[in-house]
Amino acid sequence: MATIRDVAQRAGVSVATVSRVLNQNGYVNQDTEARVMKVIKELDYRPNTVARSLANRKTGTIALILPTIMNPFFSELSRAVEDSARSRGFTVIFCNSDDLDTREQTYIDVLRQKYIDGIIFASSSLGEEDLAVINENGIPLVVLDRALREGNCSVIRSKNAEGARKAVHHLLATGCRKVAHIAGPQELITAQERLRGYRDVVKDLDWFEESLILPGQFSITGGKGAVQALVEAHPDVDGIFAGNDLMAIGALKALHRMGIKVPEEVSLCGFDGIGATEWTEPELTTVAQLIYEMGARAALHLIDRVQGYTDQVEDLELDVHLIERGSTRRRKY
Amino acid sequence: MATIRDVAQRAGVSVATVSRVLNQNGYVNQDTEARVMKVIKELDYRPNTVARSLANRKTGTIALILPTIMNPFFSELSRAVEDSARSRGFTVIFCNSDDLDTREQTYIDVLRQKYIDGIIFASSSLGEEDLAVINENGIPLVVLDRALREGNCSVIRSKNAEGARKAVHHLLATGCRKVAHIAGPQELITAQERLRGYRDVVKDLDWFEESLILPGQFSITGGKGAVQALVEAHPDVDGIFAGNDLMAIGALKALHRMGIKVPEEVSLCGFDGIGATEWTEPELTTVAQLIYEMGARAALHLIDRVQGYTDQVEDLELDVHLIERGSTRRRKY
Numbered sequence: 001m002a003t004i005r006d007v008a009q010r011a012g013v014s015v016a017t018v019s020r021v022l023n024q025n026g027y028v029n030q031d032t033e034a035r036v037m038k039v040i041k042e043l044d045y046r047p048n049t050v051a052r053s054l055a056n057r058k059t060g061t062i063a064l065i066l067p068t069i070m071n072p073f074f075s076e077l078s079r080a081v082e083d084s085a086r087s088r089g090f091t092v093i094f095c096n097s098d099d100l101d102t103r104e105q106t107y108i109d110v111l112r113q114k115y116i117d118g119i120i121f122a123s124s125s126l127g128e129e130d131l132a133v134i135n136e137n138g139i140p141l142v143v144l145d146r147a148l149r150e151g152n153c154s155v156i157r158s159k160n161a162e163g164a165r166k167a168v169h170h171l172l173a174t175g176c177r178k179v180a181h182i183a184g185p186q187e188l189i190t191a192q193e194r195l196r197g198y199r200d201v202v203k204d205l206d207w208f209e210e211s212l213i214l215p216g217q218f219s220i221t222g223g224k225g226a227v228q229a230l231v232e233a234h235p236d237v238d239g240i241f242a243g244n245d246l247m248a249i250g251a252l253k254a255l256h257r258m259g260i261k262v263p264e265e266v267s268l269c270g271f272d273g274i275g276a277t278e279w280t281e282p283e284l285t286t287v288a289q290l291i292y293e294m295g296a297r298a299a300l301h302l303i304d305r306v307q308g309y310t311d312q313v314e315d316l317e318l319d320v321h322l323i324e325r326g327s328t329r330r331r332k333y
Numbered sequence: 334m335a336t337i338r339d340v341a342q343r344a345g346v347s348v349a350t351v352s353r354v355l356n357q358n359g360y361v362n363q364d365t366e367a368r369v370m371k372v373i374k375e376l377d378y379r380p381n382t383v384a385r386s387l388a389n390r391k392t393g394t395i396a397l398i399l400p401t402i403m404n405p406f407f408s409e410l411s412r413a414v415e416d417s418a419r420s421r422g423f424t425v426i427f428c429n430s431d432d433l434d435t436r437e438q439t440y441i442d443v444l445r446q447k448y449i450d451g452i453i454f455a456s457s458s459l460g461e462e463d464l465a466v467i468n469e470n471g472i473p474l475v476v477l478d479r480a481l482r483e484g485n486c487s488v489i490r491s492k493n494a495e496g497a498r499k500a501v502h503h504l505l506a507t508g509c510r511k512v513a514h515i516a517g518p519q520e521l522i523t524a525q526e527r528l529r530g531y532r533d534v535v536k537d538l539d540w541f542e543e544s545l546i547l548p549g550q551f552s553i554t555g556g557k558g559a560v561q562a563l564v565e566a567h568p569d570v571d572g573i574f575a576g577n578d579l580m581a582i583g584a585l586k587a588l589h590r591m592g593i594k595v596p597e598e599v600s601l602c603g604f605d606g607i608g609a610t611e612w613t614e615p616e617l618t619t620v621a622q623l624i625y626e627m628g629a630r631a632a633l634h635l636i637d638r639v640q641g642y643t644d645q646v647e648d649l650e651l652d653v654h655l656i657e658r659g660s661t662r663r664r665k666y
Contacts, residue, residue, distance in 0.1 A: 060447070061426070068412060070608070075408040079401060082429050091443060093394070093424045096415050110424060114393070220612070249612050256614050275403070279553070279582050281589050281614055 002043035004136045011039040019132035062302055063093040063111050065104060066122040071218075071246065072274040073291060074122065077144075080295025081120060088303045090117070097123040099188075105130060112137050118302040120144065124188050140305040142298045142314075145190045154305075154314040156298050160190050163287040163320035164197025167241045167269045170285070174328050176239030176267050178207050182216035182226040182251060184243040191218065194243045194271060212237070216247040223250025231258060238266055245270040245277050248284050252327065267328040282326025290318045335376035337469050344372040352465035395635055396426040396444050398437060399455040404551075404579065405607040406624060407455065410477075413628025414453060421636045423450070430456040432521075438463060445470050451635040453477065457521050473638040475631045475647075478523045487638075487647040489631050493523050496620040496653035497530025500574045500602045503618070503655055507663050509572030509600050511540050515549035515559040515584060517576040524551065527576045527604060545570070549580040556583025564591060571599055578603035578610050581617050585660065596663040606656060615659025623651045 004022075008015040013032060020026040021036045028036075039045075064081050066074045082092045093116065095107045104123055108130055111119060118140040126143060131153065134141050141153040145160075171179045181198040184191030195213065202208045214230055216222035223242055227250070230237055242248035248270030255262055262268050262282060270277060273288025297316065304310045337355075341348045346365060353359040354369045361369075372378075397414050399407045415425045426449065428440045437456055441463055444452060451473040459476060464486065467474050474486040478493075504512050514531040517524030528546065535541045547563055549555035556575055560583070563570055575581035581603030588595055595601050595615060603610060606621025630649065637643045 060443075063424075069402065069408045069415070070405075070412050072403075072405070072408075075402045075405075078427070079403050079429060082402070082427065086428075089443075091396075091426045091428070091447065093426050094411070094415065095419075095424070096412060110422075114424065253612070253614065276609060276612060279586070279609060279612060281586065 002045040004045070004133060006043060007036065007039050007045050010043065011036045015129040015132045019136060022136070058306070059115050059117055060089060061091050061093060061114075061116055062118045062120065062299065062306070063095060063107070063116045064120045064122065065095045065097055065107055067099045067124065068096045069094060072276055073244070073272050073289075076274060076291045077122065077295040080292040081299045084296040084299035085303065088300070088307075090299075090303055092299075099124040101127070108133055112139070117306040118142070120298045120302060121146075124185075140302055142302045144294065144298060145188075152313060154301055154316075156294055156301075156314070156316045156318065157190075158289040158294070158318045158320050160193035160320075161197035161200065163271060163289075163322075164194040164241065164243075165201050166320070166322045167271065167287050168198055168201040170322055170324070170328065171239040171241060171267055171269055172201070174263075174267055178212070178234065178237050179239035179241060180212040180214065180230050180234065180237050182214050182223055182230075182240060182242040182247045184216065184218040184247070186215075188218075191243055198241055216242065216250070218244050218246060220246050220250035220253075223247030224254040225250075227251045227254035228258075231255075231260070240266060240268050242268065242270045245272040245274045245284065245286055248286065248327075249276065249280060252280055252284065262327050263329055269322075269328055273323060277323075277325070280327075282329075285325045285328040286323055287320050288323050289320050294318055335378040337378070337466060339376060340369065340372050340378050343376065344369045348462040349465045352469060355469070391639070392448050392450055393422060394424050394426060394447075394449055395451045395453065395632065395639070396428060396440070396449045397453045397455065398428045398430055398440055400432045400457065401429045402427060405609055406577070406605050406622075409607060409624045410455065410628040413625040414632045417629040417632035418636065421633070421640075423632075423636055425632075432457040434460070441466055445472070450639040451475070453631045453635060454479075457518075473635055475635045477627065477631060478521075485646060487634055487649075489627055489634075489647070489649045489651065490523075491622040491627070491651045491653050493526035493653075494530035494533065496604060496622070496655075497527040497574065497576075498534050499653070499655045500604065500620050501531055501534040503657070503661065504572040504574060504600055504602055505534075507596075507600055507661050511545070511567065511570050512572035512574060513545040513547065513563050513567065513570050515547050515556055515563075515573060515575040515580045517549065517551040517580070519548075521551075524576055531574055549575065549583070551577050551579060553579050553583035553586075556580030557587040558583075560584045560587035561591075564588075564593070573599060573601050575601065575603045578605040578607045578617065578619055581619065581660075582609065582613060585613055585617065595660050600661040600663055602655075602661055610656075610658070613660075615662075618658045618661040619656055620653050621656050622653055627651055 004018050008018045020028050021033050069075050085092050097104045120142045122144040135152050143153050143155050145157045183195045214226040216226040270284050270286040273286050277284035277286045337351050341351045353361050354366050418425050430437045453475045455477040468485050476486050476488050478490045516528045547559040549559040575584050603617050603619040606619050610617040610619045
C-alpha cells in the first residue's frame with residue numbers, strides 16, 4: 001500500500017506539501033497540486049487515517065521519544081509519564097533518539113506500524129515532514145519544549161527565557177559583577193530561549209561582551225570545557241549561569257580542579273532542577289522546571305485525546321522557580 | 334475466558350500448584366490434583382500457550398520491569414536494553430514497579446494481554462506465582478540479579494559477593510582499621526550478596542562487630558542517615574563500604590556536613606559504577622558492574638529466544654571491577 005512518502009517522492013515534492021494538498025491548508029502552487037493529485041490517483045493512495053479509523057484498533061500504548069534516558073531530566077520526566085499512563089491503564093514505549101533526525105524518522109515509521117495510540121515527543125528535531133506523517137496517521141501528538149505553530153499537536157514547555165532572567169538577576173543580586181553564560185546547542189529551542197533570557201538582562205551592562213557566551217553541549221564534559229576556556233579569556237568572571245544542570249555540574253568540577261572556590265570566588269547557577277543538583281558540594285542553585293508535572297500533563301492530555309475526552313490541542317507554558325543553594329550563597333546586599 | 338488465577342482461586346490452591354498439575358512437574362498431593370483437574374474442566378480452562386500459539390502474534394515489543402527509572406543504575410541499564418532491542422527492530426515498554434508485588438503482578442497481567450514477546454525483569458519480588466503465570470503464557474523471560482532455580486527463565490547477574498570483597502580488601506589495603514558497611518534492603522539478593530562479601534572479609538577481624546552494619550535502603554537519604562548513626566556509635570570508624578553508589582553519595586554528603594574529611598579521615602567506596610560517582614568531589618571509588626553489557630545481553634538473549642534462535646535458558650555471572658578514585662586515595666602501604 002502506498003504511503004504519503006511514496007506520493008511525495010514520485011511527485012518530486014516534500015511530504016509536507018502532499019499533506020497540505022490533502023488537507024487543503026497552506027499555500028500550494030497550482031501545478032504542484034495537480035501533479036500531486038495525479039500521483040495520488042496513480043498510486044491509489046489513501047490517507048491512513050481512513051484505514052486506521054476502519055480498523056479502529058486501540059493498543060493502550062503510547063510512545064515517548066526523548067534524546068536519552070540517561071540524562072536525569074529525561075529519566076525524571078519518563079517516570080512521570082509512565083506513572084500517569086499507568087493510572088489510566090496505558091503502557092509506555094520509550095525511544096532514545098540521541099537527537100538524530102534519521103532515528104526519529106525510523107521510530108515514527110515503526111510506531112505507526114504498531115498502531116501506537118499517541119506520541120510524546122521530547123527530542124529535538126521533529127520537522128514539518130515528520131509532523132505530516134504523524135498527522136496523516138491520525139496519531140495524537142504532544143510535543144515538549146518546542147514551538148510548533150502548525151499541525152494538530154499540543155505543546156508543553158517551560159518559561160525558559162523568564163527562568164534565565166531569574167538566574168542572571170539572582171547572580172547579580174548576590175554581588176556578581178561579570179556573569180558568563182554556558183549555552184546549550186542552539187538548534188534546540190530551550191537552549192535558544194535560555195540564551196535569550198541571559199541576553200535580555202546583560203546586553204546593556206557595560207561589562208558585557210559576546211565572548212562571555214560559551215557553548216557547553218548540555219553535557220558534563222561540555223560544561224567543564226567551557227569553564228576552562230572562560231577562565232582563560234576572562235580571569236575576572238565571578239558568576240556563571242549554565243543553561244542546564246549537567247553543564248553546571250561539569251562547571252563546578254572544572255572550577256574545583258582549577259582551585260577556584262564556589263561560591264566565594266565564582267557563583268554558579270544551573271537550570272532544570274534535577275535531583276543531582278543536591279548531590280554536589282556545594283549544592284547547586286538552579287532554576288527548577290516542574291519536570292514531573294510536565295511529564296504527567298503531557299501523558300494525561302495525550303490520553304484524553306486518545307480516548308476522545310478532548311479534541312483541543314493545548315499550548316501550555318509551565319512556571320519555573322529559582323532554588324537558592326550553596327553555589328550562590330555568597331554575599332548579602 | 335478463565336485464567337490460571339481463576340482456577341487457583343476456585344480450587345483454593347496457589348497458582349504455582351495449578352501450574353505443577355498442568356505441567357506434571359513437582360509434587361502435588363493426589364486430592365489436590367483431583368480438585369484442580371475438576372475445576373479445570375468446570376471452567377473449561379485452557380492454558381494460554383495454546384491460544385497464543387494459534388494466534389502466533391508477534392508484536393516486536395519487549396517489556397522491561399524495573400524498580401524506578403530514576404535510579405541511574407536502571408536508566409543506564411534501560412538505555413542498553415533499548416539500544417540493543419532497536420538494533421533488532423524491537424521496541425521496549427518500561428514499567429516502574431517501585432518493588433511492589435501488587436504492581437508487578439498487575440504489569441504481568443497487562444503485558445500478557447498485550448501479547449508482549451518477552452519480559453526482562455529487573456525488579457525485586459518476582460515470586461513463584463508470577464513465574465507460573467508468565468510460563469503459562471509461554472513468554473520468554475530474562476531475570477536480572479535474582480537466583481531463580483526453577484522455571485523456564487534466564488538469569489543474568491553480577492558477581493556481587495566478589496565485588497564486595499574487592500571493596501573491603503581495597504579499603505583495608507589503603508590503611509583503614511575499622512570498616513563499616515551500609516547495606517541495601519535484605520529482601521533483595523544483590524543487597525544480601527554484598528553484605529555476605531563484606532562479612533567474608535571482616536568476620537574474623539578483631540575489631541568487627543554487628544553494629545558496624547547499618548541499613549541504608551539503597552537511597553541517598555538512607556546513606557545519609559546510616560552515616561549519622563554510624564559516627565555516633567563508632568567515632569573511630571575510618572572506612573565505609575556502601576552497598577550501592579546512591580548510598581555512597583548520601584554518605585559523602587553526611588560526612589561533609591559533619592566536618593569529616595574524605596578520604597583523609599574516612600575512606601568511602603560504593604558499588605554499581607553509575608556515572609554520578611564522577612560528579613562528586615572527591616570522586617567516588619566504586620565497584621563497577623558492567624551495567625551496559627548486562628542490559629545489552631539481557632535484551633539480545635531475550636530476542637534470540639523470541640525469534641527461536643535459541644531455546645536454552647542462560648545463567649550468567651558478569652565480572653565486576655574496582656575503580657579507584659579520590660574517595661579512597663589516602664595512604665600508601
